[in-house]
Amino acid sequence: MESNEKGAYRTKQREIILDYLKKCQDGHVTIDEVTDHLKNEGNRVGRTTIYRYMEKLADEGFLRKYYIEEGVGACYQYQGNSESACRSHFHLKCVKCGRLFHVSCDFLQQIEEHVYEHHHFLVDNSKTVLYGICEDCQKIEQDDEKKTGRGE
Incomplete structure (x- = not known):
């Protein structure tokens, strides 16, 4: 310990x-x-x-x-x-499989800076989660659509 x-x-x-x-x-x-x-x-x-x-x-x-x-x-x-590096990046949550990903991205950093500079709001990255569908789950959905003929 x-x-x-x-x-x-x-x-x-x-x-x-x-x-x-x-x-x-x-x-x-x-x-x-x-x-x-x-x-x-x-x-x-x-x-x-x-x-x-x-x-x-x-x-x-x-x-x-x-x-x-x-x-x-x-x-x-x-x-x-x-102190965790989680203060320096955002998180992505897949709504299909539930996985949580760390994402370090200059563009998201720019958004954070914009929010602070223009809206006087300090974003806490450790609590910032963007929801969507991960690459693996997108592939599964595409494969399912091909199998059922909906993807054509």
């Missing part, structure tokens, strides 16, 4: 959760995904335990928490004991 995590005490369950979060640090995970993964690995850790520990890690800055859509639980990204 991070030695500088405030008020940390080590338990086997916390170590298992933290190890998994570190392995997933390039992506985002939900409480349910962590629960399912640990269960599939033979680790019996209760959903409530996972939720409480992940909330604690988020409060202490070790995880970044994203609210992706109303009525759906948050997802989390491990960032360790440092």
Whole structure:
């Protein structure tokens, strides 16, 4: 466990959760995904335990928490004991498969600057999510249209 995590005490369950979060640090995970993964690995850790520990890690800055859509639980990204690069990019959410992507784009940066300079509004990239359909899901839709004859 991070030695500088405030008020940390080590338990086997916390170590298992933290190890998994570190392995997933390039992506985002939900409480349910962590629960399912640990269960599939033979680790019996209760959903409530996972939720409480992940909330604690988020409060202490070790995880970044994203609210992706109303009525759906948050997802989390491990960032360790440092500020995440998520402040410098936007996020794309696929409405078909649910995946969340990081996107660094000069054009989006220009939009952010325009909003600040012309509308005096500071955009928080870590909470900015653009919704649409990812490339993989677009291909699936195109293939489905070809199969049914709608794409011709």
